[in-house]
Amino acid sequence: MSDDLRIRLLIVDDEESIRRLCITVGEALGFICTEAESGEAALAGLEDQPAHIILTDMVMPNMSGIEFLERVKKTFPRSEVAVMTGHGSVETAVQAMKLGAYDYISKPFSPLEELRLFLRRMAEKVRLVEENQFLRERVDTETELHGIVGTSNKIQDVLRMISRLKDTRTPVLITGESGTGKELVARAIHFRGPFANRPFVAVDCGSLVPTLIESELFGYEKGAFTGALKTKAGLFQVASGGTIFLDEIGELPLEMQAKLLRVLQEKEVRPVGSNQRVKVDVRVVAATNRDLEAEYRDGTFRKDLYFRLNVVTVHLPSLRERRSDIPMLAHWFLEKYAPGASIQITSAAMKALLQYEWPGNVRELENSMERAVALGDRRIIDLADLPPAVASQSIGIGDGDAPMRFSPPSTTDLEDIERATIQRVFEQVKGDKAMAGRMLGISRATLYRKLKRYNIGTRSGLSSIAPALQ
Template identity: 40%
Template sequence: MKRRKKMRVLVVDDEEIQRVSLQDDLREAGYDTTAVESPNVALELVRKEAFDVVVSDLKMPVMDGVTLLRKIKELQPETTVIMMTAYATVESAVEAMKLGAYDYLTKPFSTDELLLLLERVGKYRQVVAENVRLKQQLEERYAFGKIIGKSQPMQEVYRQLEIVAPTDSTVLIEGETGTGKEMVANAIHFNSLRKDKPFVKVSCAMLSKEILESELFGHEKGAFTGAFRQKKGRFELADGGSIFLDEVDDIPVDLQVKLLRVLEERTLERVGGTETIEIDVRVIAATKKDLRQLVAEGKFREDLFYRLNVYPIKLPALRERKEDIQILFEHFLRQFKGGQLPRVNPQVYRYLLDYPWPGNVREFKNVVERLTLTCQCDPIDPDCLPAEIRSIREGPERGHDPEKAGPLDSAVAEFEKKLILEALNRSNGNKARAAEILQIPVSTLKSKIKKYKME
């Protein structure tokens, strides 16, 4: 019988005939097998080497299999343990499974039985390894460092995330459409103590009142027309983990009352039900609107606002973090170009800086993706940008006093100075060569050097 993956197997049995027979059969089947008589010797090996599977007898004179199991799990928790037992000790084998053994074999058993069980173990370990890999990918994807930005507003966001993520506090994320509220919610969950538990998302704006109530709190069979079976709500599904209530400002007022009660009492009742269900859920909410204004207008309950606003995080609009535009542009270029960073005409950055980006980072990302699909220029130049971006360019005029510049002018000036310095460094101070790199006339370069007092 072929196995999916070669595994290291340690056999522990004080009966020599059984031990040697198992070792020979497993080696013949292709497993890297070691067999020992003593549990103490087995523990010494486990301390020094990594084994995928330990196959151990349950009844041994020096140390019983249950004790050996406990010690192995302390040393190598990921090791799979299979117990061998006589019929009279099946109850002990079942107890061993409760302590972490994968399965047990009742003596006498055939070689095929053991090989089939090892085949199952191999598949099981592959699934576990894949789950670990996916979890690591999620944690890496939503690490704070994956949120792009070095501007002061983003530094403040990082600081807040580091404070609140490890806690169980309710978080309210505020920001315009496209500022990255869901990414921040993911970062909070996957950097919390609940990261191995469910993370359930609900878009409160996309559902009608009746459907939203059922989605959040679940329903019993027959609770309403079409309720053919019992259904758990998102709060129940998130038990032990976190729930992300996106666009919480769109929850109808009468549902806000029920949500408030769930947050205060940590219990709920399904629609059409009477059973009180306890839940342990961290709440992360997001809104693109000013909840304080909605409270003043009577469209959002004040008590619910205070319950959600335990730790507010305000995400800046892209127009408020112009310093991040170049690194965002290069980040998305690499993402859509398979890791490669194409050459870019410096004038492109001026157009990007001038545009107000009403859709924020989401719009910015879409523009870069479209550009990588349609632009054939090398380097990328302003003609590759959408017409709406090219049409409203309002960069500072030549000769404008940088000391009197506003925030936008200052950002443009900083980028220009940075690009000029890079070009001068690359050309070893040769202005003609630097002008070629920047694709501007030498006279323009000299004018800018004088303007920015870089001589």
Template identity: 40%
Template sequence: MLNSVIVVDDEASIRNAVEQWLSLSGFNVQLFARAEECLAQLPPDFPGVILSDVRMPGLSGMQLLERLQQLDAGLPVILLTGHGDVPMAVEAMRNGAYDFLEKPFTPQHLMSSLGRALEKRQLVLENRRLHEQADLKVQLEGTLLGMSQGLQQLRRQVLELAALPVNVLIRGETGSGKERVARCLHDFGPRAGKPFVALNCAAIPEALFEAELFGHESGAFTGAQGKRIGKLEYANGGTVFLDEIESMPLAQQAKLLRVIQEHKLERLGANQSIEVDLRIVAATKPDLLEEARAGRFREDLAYRLNVAELRLAPLRERREDIPLLFEHFARSCAERLGREAQPVSGAQLAQLLAHDWPGNVRELANAAERHALGLASPNQAQAADGQSLAAQMEAFEAQCLRAALRQHQGEIKGVMEALQLPRRTLNEKMQRHGLLREDFLAP
């Protein structure tokens, strides 16, 4: 239950009396003598009620109501009025005020009005939160494409973790979309308006690593001309994405650990520490703890980075996402080049589904762009050369069955309806492809 109340009144005796009543009843109270001060310090989505006098120097209670209605029409405002102000207060309620109390009022009357107003505010904020979550979910579905259970679970995890102030480790093969997931963790969280800095640890020469991350002062080393802001300092307030973190030199791992622990860094050649507020999202192919046991990675840093972990399934383990992804990449390429989108034939789709995609989504995107240009992609040519049409169609049928079984979590009736197959035919096809209902049941 919400319990925050802002009291705006130019009379100190009224402010103090109301504060005493409310504090004794467990309310969190803020006091302001002027409406301008209240507006300057009011946070977005304030979780409470505004209690304001009508007649005040500067902005009146009526003008404050008007400003608050513009900022947040769902914020309850209760007006405190003198006897002669009642007609004015009634008019204010028509303009959006929640209630008015005529002075002098009793604590019981005040508590009753506040209780109702806080209940309304709680409903407004909860409804607003649900709408925002639904909007974010729709936006994320358009960013992390896929209908497989794995992708649906990944989107749920990303939305949950995006709002939390924790470091995240992303595990996945090359080309599986680790940077895109890291970007979503940033864009769908409270740091979205701050910098997102991506750094590939395997692409930086070891001699330049420290300067790249931490920056340097003028003359810190030979060739250090002028002061340079490092990537970590530049990302202050935002997110740093460290791809292939397993490639980071051990010496820099120790310095990164210190930044995470102390929220401070020092440029090369400097003696003064700089405070930084960072979220670290790291990505790796191997298991960092195994790397630590082999002496190639600091175990303490591995634990600091892996507060939460996201695992990205390779494309071969979520083949039902291939048609949607291929169509998306091909259409995007065609639009970018001003060309008409090329249709995908059944034989081409079977070839796509039969391929193992060792390069994952990156390789699929390349194949889709070649398709949009009217070129045969290498994987399609290989699939066509190595398999007969019958074999390709068999592979396509097996993938359709797997996708339906995953979607309906092994529920046979749903699979029959989705694929428009009688029970006996479905059983025969599942048996021929070695598919067992039990393998697709929900955990």
């Protein structure tokens, strides 16, 4: 299981022996375990890495377990908190449960199996709550998650990650090939969470002019350079309180990577031409189609920035890795570009879509469906409506929507494919135009227009097409 999907357990106790014992049991259950010796240290750690389960002592120096519980439930309401008490104070434990604690367990743990079962029950509750929320969200996945569509295991893992990350401020690095939908995931993480009404600023790092990157990101003062006629806030300031999405982060030059790292560490920016620093509170979501780990090893990307951004990674699979989602995606895009038209896709066209390698991923599939709607009859999508590179994937495959037994011509020219298809159907129905229209899924008017265009139905037309069908 990916580390990002495992249960995270935080132990808070001023006794190291208790922390080590709990960690040993937690790791045996497959949890990712962290520890803190005080409530203050635990709260600081939770800012960077929220935990699903927190086990805290009741009596600690400075901040008590009760005070820590109240702070956690206010700031991280989805975390399950249980309290440990070694003083037999049932009243205090009951008070903790009234404040939202999951349960309490007495120290020392005797037998140790009691602690193991206690943690397992907490984990089961966390998983049940997350699964119920995930299933509720799936009802409207297509519309609510901004076009992230699919039922394959890999895309469902992505949706689960979005569900977990939306309530946090943790930095996220989204990886995947171009066209896989990295910005869609960034938007879903932002707009599905409690910060949806705050700014979301998308920055294409690859499109920024090198000499102007700093002023675009951090702003500038009036007179800072030629053309700076007035003070302008940078994109980090615009996004303050919300999310900044740094797309293609690997395109940033090394000099800017150092300045970006300082902003992430200090949570402040210095506009160009100013001596004053401006505080910014912004969640950073970055994306790349590069292997940043390999690049930092080669010295082309800063190692410290990589680890600062790479707190949680969401990897988007290529469309080749989730072919089972292609039919759902294709129909989603058809509905998007022809609402209510209920356009259907023939078996031959669908087989071509499933066989194509999709180097441009989901974006290329969307463009193909938009093209099919624009050029087709808005009733049915056949091979002739697909781009030549996609349609050519169906060579040698029969059309399961009609009893046709032929191999399309070897040429990838779209018009030749369309003409050969119509010719074969016309021959099979012995010239019955009404039946040919039904088999092709097009209206009679469209059929007449195409018959005339390709000179089909006359002796000269038959003789000129025959060689292409051999």
